Amino acid sequence: MNKIDKNESAVVIIGSGAGGGTMAYELTKAGIPCVCLEAGSYIKPEDYTSDEWGAFMQMAWLDARGTSGSWRVNKDFPGLPAWLVKAVGGTTTHWAGATPRFMDYEFKTRTTYGNVDGANLLDWPVSLNEMEPYYDKAEKAIGSTHRHGRPPLPANNNYKVFANGAENVGYKFYATGPYGTNATPYDGRPGSIQDGFNFQGDKNSSKWSTAVREIPRALKTGLLDLRPNSHVIQITHDKDGKANSVLYVDENGDIQRQKAKVVCVAGNSIESPRLLLLSSSSMFPDGLANSSGQVGRNYMRHMTGSMYARFDKPVNMYRGETMAGFIADEVVNDPARGFVGGYYMETLALGPAFLGAFLDPGAWRADFSKMMDGYSNLAGMWLVGEDMPQSTNRVTLSDSIKDQYGMAAPNVHFDDHPNDVAMREYAYEKAEALYKSVGAVQTVRTPPYPSTHNLGTNRMSEKPEDGVVDKWGRAHDMKNLFISDGSVMTSGAAANPTLTITALAIRQGEYLANELKKGNL
Amino acid sequence: MNISRRGMLFGTSSVGALACLFGVTNVNAKMIIGSSANDRQTITKMIKTLYPHERFPDGPYQRTTDDVIGKGNADPAKTLMMRDGIADLRKASFDSLNFREATNYLKEIEGSAFFSHVRGTSVVTLYNDKEVWDLLGYEGASYEKGGYVNRGFNDLNWLPEPRITEHPDHANFFTATQNKLAELKQTNTNK
Numbered sequence: 001m002n003k004i005d006k007n008e009s010a011v012v013i014i015g016s017g018a019g020g021g022t023m024a025y026e027l028t029k030a031g032i033p034c035v036c037l038e039a040g041s042y043i044k045p046e047d048y049t050s051d052e053w054g055a056f057m058q059m060a061w062l063d064a065r066g067t068s069g070s071w072r073v074n075k076d077f078p079g080l081p082a083w084l085v086k087a088v089g090g091t092t093t094h095w096a097g098a099t100p101r102f103m104d105y106e107f108k109t110r111t112t113y114g115n116v117d118g119a120n121l122l123d124w125p126v127s128l129n130e131m132e133p134y135y136d137k138a139e140k141a142i143g144s145t146h147r148h149g150r151p152p153l154p155a156n157n158n159y160k161v162f163a164n165g166a167e168n169v170g171y172k173f174y175a176t177g178p179y180g181t182n183a184t185p186y187d188g189r190p191g192s193i194q195d196g197f198n199f200q201g202d203k204n205s206s207k208w209s210t211a212v213r214e215i216p217r218a219l220k221t222g223l224l225d226l227r228p229n230s231h232v233i234q235i236t237h238d239k240d241g242k243a244n245s246v247l248y249v250d251e252n253g254d255i256q257r258q259k260a261k262v263v264c265v266a267g268n269s270i271e272s273p274r275l276l277l278l279s280s281s282s283m284f285p286d287g288l289a290n291s292s293g294q295v296g297r298n299y300m301r302h303m304t305g306s307m308y309a310r311f312d313k314p315v316n317m318y319r320g321e322t323m324a325g326f327i328a329d330e331v332v333n334d335p336a337r338g339f340v341g342g343y344y345m346e347t348l349a350l351g352p353a354f355l356g357a358f359l360d361p362g363a364w365r366a367d368f369s370k371m372m373d374g375y376s377n378l379a380g381m382w383l384v385g386e387d388m389p390q391s392t393n394r395v396t397l398s399d400s401i402k403d404q405y406g407m408a409a410p411n412v413h414f415d416d417h418p419n420d421v422a423m424r425e426y427a428y429e430k431a432e433a434l435y436k437s438v439g440a441v442q443t444v445r446t447p448p449y450p451s452t453h454n455l456g457t458n459r460m461s462e463k464p465e466d467g468v469v470d471k472w473g474r475a476h477d478m479k480n481l482f483i484s485d486g487s488v489m490t491s492g493a494a495a496n497p498t499l500t501i502t503a504l505a506i507r508q509g510e511y512l513a514n515e516l517k518k519g520n521l
Numbered sequence: 522m523n524i525s526r527r528g529m530l531f532g533t534s535s536v537g538a539l540a541c542l543f544g545v546t547n548v549n550a551k552m553i554i555g556s557s558a559n560d561r562q563t564i565t566k567m568i569k570t571l572y573p574h575e576r577f578p579d580g581p582y583q584r585t586t587d588d589v590i591g592k593g594n595a596d597p598a599k600t601l602m603m604r605d606g607i608a609d610l611r612k613a614s615f616d617s618l619n620f621r622e623a624t625n626y627l628k629e630i631e632g633s634a635f636f637s638h639v640r641g642t643s644v645v646t647l648y649n650d651k652e653v654w655d656l657l658g659y660e661g662a663s664y665e666k667g668g669y670v671n672r673g674f675n676d677l678n679w680l681p682e683p684r685i686t687e688h689p690d691h692a693n694f695f696t697a698t699q700n701k702l703a704e705l706k707q708t709n710t711n712k
Binding site: 050051052053101103104146152153154155156157159160161163164166167172173174175176177192193194195196197203204313314315316318319320328351352353355356357362364365366368369372373375376438 | 571572573574576624627640644645647648649653654657658659660661662663664667668669670672673674675676677679680681682683684685686687688690691694695
């Protein structure tokens with residue numbers, strides 16, 4: 001592995017997930033040495049555990065966090081706003097594998113939806129047209145099924161119920177993908193053995209993650225200095241307002257300084273704005289890159305909910321790929337439904353351990369036990385749709401909670417927008433109808449739980465006063481500071497975000513490599 | 522990451538969380554509440570009322586009871602919470618209530634810290650019990666056995682085999698939304 005001196009002003013990437021891991025590969029591939037600081041350890045496929053609680057305790061980001069607001073997560077899981085991973089590869093270790101693209105209108109929400117009360121809608125400074133070549137590259141990197149000649153995954157039991165229900169209620173756009181897990185060997189990794197565990201990391205490496213693709217390849221270039229167990233606590237700047245170093249806590253608990261000529265922040269939508277806020281200075285009293293006041297605002301987590309249905313015949317939903325089932329028919333903007341934006345329906349399965357915790361938090365008594373008792377006869381789906389960016393949904397520094405280093409913990413405040421509530425209600429009804437059409441005897445509406453899709457807290461904007469970064473993810477206020485994760489999303493779309501985060505990072509990597517080569521940084 | 526952190530995260534113990542906040546720990550607390558045969562029986566009955574499963578034998582409920590007692594004595598504040606909670610169950614003659622009466626009583630105390638502790642611990646421990654997994658037909662880890670690819674991942678046979686590829690109109694569906702957007706823009710411009 002490459003060793004970069006701490007006194008050398010380096011390109012420093014913070015985080016190694018879909019955004020940071022992809023940046024590390026794109027830049028080293030282009031011949032640019034990088035330091036990648038990752039807060040978690042390097043957990044490899046042989047270390048993954050096929051046990052829900054075991055894996056959660058092994059890799060989930062469990063640093064102290066606060067929650068507030070009227071969202072149900074604040075009641076059911078206070079202190080755990082999000083279900084993210086602290087490890088090399090970040091949350092690509094945990095992601096299920098769904099890779100739909102954003103729709104064109106989803107890049108233009110202000111234009112398409114008009115003025116929605118309480119929503120801070122803004123068009124992206126990027127269009128689908130500009131993103132298409134990068135979506136192609138990201139799909140090829142990930143190996144998305146149903147794309148670029150990649151074959152579809154076969155139907156598992158949960159999908160059979162889901163797809164038959166879809167057909168019964170008149171949906172057309174259902175399939176087992178696009179999905180970021182190999183159906184057949186591809187890119188040096190094997191086809192799926194349908195082992196039923198991918199939220200826990202895929203021991204078979206059929207699922208794409210930056211821990212199995214981008215990071216090892218970046219290391220192979222000999223240009224990456226990967227430092228796991230390195231938790232960044234501040235970005236410093238010089239008197240001209242340019243970032244000049246990154247302070248992090250190493251595995252021994254000591255503070256280290258890495259000098260930097262460029263900083264790419266990819267810590268996910270809670271940690272990235274937190275880091276900018278923790279980096280406030282006399283020159284930037286409100287935090288770095290925050291002249292707009294938008295850092296930490298417009299936090300989005302998708303309209304989510306799940307539907308579990310009990311049948312009088314066996315399903316065994318836990319066998320096979322967890323989320324290899326999609327219905328896209330509801331991904332349209334049709335305000336006649338009572339809300340703007342759309343949503344996907346996607347298969348979802350949990351084991352008894354997590355189903356107990358998430359099915360209906362706080363519930364007990366016979367109805368709950370009946371569902372659990374019928375575990376082998378359950379089918380499940382996730383409902384994931386666009387939620388409204390709201391200025392008051394916000395990541396701030398907690399006044400009272402500190403992390404293990406004594407730094408102010410992030411607080412995540414969230415209130416559902418009426419549009420989110422209307423969409424969720426509508427989606428639950430559609431999901432119930434779907435399952436009833438194939439004979440469901442009991443259905444349960446599972447409320448949103450700690451989110452894996454966290455978006456929007458450093459949003460992209462054409463004008464500096466509307467957002468934090470420009471169309472390249474470069475801070476409006478600081479020319480050598482880039483944001484390389486899902487926090488740049490101006491709106492959240494219905495689609496699962498990993499493909500778009502990866503595509504944006506490939507595009508940003510290309511841009512940054514050119515800027516560096518031209519000497520513009 | 523230890524077990525009590527899990528309890529905190531999942532809201533099973535606000536009292537415990539407070540105790541942690543004030544740095545109170547007493548791992549070797551001499552006073553253990555709930556471990557007498559009588560108390561164990563009462564706690565087990567409470568768990569069976571919360572999560573009744575006729576086909577579950579005593580084993581999983583007993584192990585869950587152990588966990589409720591263990592975590593319920595993780596620090597002195599919790600021990601006191603357990604003491605008061607069990608005393609309340611005694612006052613209500615919980616042991617002699619039938620299932621319906623026991624359920625009604627638990628509904629009354631649903632907001633209490635003791636109830637939250639017993640329910641929150643039970644839902645995690647009971648459904649994470651390997652014997653329960655067997656009873657529910659959950660086979661769990663499969664990687665070492667070659668996954669489920671040859672072990673029933675697609676053995677459901679009471680429904681027709683569905684299509685797995687995308688509908689031929691799917692690509693047009695995406696284009697259609699772009700056309701719709703263009704239309705909309707035109708409308709806005711005309712306005």
